[in-house]
Amino acid sequence: MSIQSSERANQQWEYAVDSLPQFICLLDRSGRVIRANRAVERWNLGIDIADAGGRYLHDMLHRDCDNSHCYLRRFGERAEAALARSRRASSDVWDPILKRHFLIRARRPIQTQQENSALNEVFAVVTVDDVTEFKAIEKESDELTLALNQRVEREQGNRRHADRVHSRIIDTLDHTPSFFAMADVSGALYYLNPAGRALLGLESQEEAYGVNLIDCHAPGVREHLMKTAMPAAMRVARL
Numbered sequence: 527m528s529i530q531s532s533e534r535a536n537q538q539w540e541y542a543v544d545s546l547p548q549f550i551c552l553l554d555r556s557g558r559v560i561r562a563n564r565a566v567e568r569w570n571l572g573i574d575i576a577d578a579g580g581r582y583l584h585d586m587l588h589r590d591c592d593n594s595h596c597y598l599r600r601f602g603e604r605a606e607a608a609l610a611r612s613r614r615a616s617s618d619v620w621d622p623i624l625k626r627h628f629l630i631r632a633r634r635p636i637q638t639q640q641e642n643s644a645l646n647e648v649f650a651v652v653t654v655d656d657v658t659e660f661k662a663i664e665k666e667s668d669e670l671t672l673a674l675n676q677r678v679e680r681e682q683g684n685r686r687h688a689d690r691v692h693s694r695i696i697d698t699l700d701h702t703p704s705f706f707a708m709a710d711v712s713g714a715l716y717y718l719n720p721a722g723r724a725l726l727g728l729e730s731q732e733e734a735y736g737v738n739l740i741d742c743h744a745p746g747v748r749e750h751l752m753k754t755a756m757p758a759a760m761r762v763a764r765l
Contacts, residue, residue: 549654557602605632629655709739
């Protein structure tokens, strides 16, 4: 590859990296920045990309921070040990100074047999993603999921309670010596207690198919049921 072609490819690569929304930098073994893309300028941190070289990552993002326990300082210390073991390290953290949620990842560069001297000094590639908006959406989703689960649990609890009440009512009606039946709006029976079955001559397990509530009463009572009692019951059910 000619020198001009190499320079053109390098410029295209820098343009592509500078266009990325993540802050990306190369660190040497001491943790100092060798090169960085222009995302840090877009984050309005007061850092000029030309002044990035030689700074620590902590000083790039927390320019005025003198907290010795700052998470960025600790990340640098932990990352060095982690990179020596597994070639990668990460931190998912809320930044109390910048008021943003960052996903910070550090990786050792892939070693090749044709590395040049410039690449040899690179100890780690660090990317810092601003995931604040994603975390806000994730939190809202978690809250909605929690609210939905709580509602489902309440509904299930109400259903179990209703089933227990229904079971107790049916048990009581099953032991009532009087005729008791339940019917739909057309009068078709869907429950008939044992006393009612005995009065109608039905076996204990025999279904009351084809039996209508009106037919269970004497002819003199049927007209009153159809014209007065059942319309009144339907009006109450709609309230």
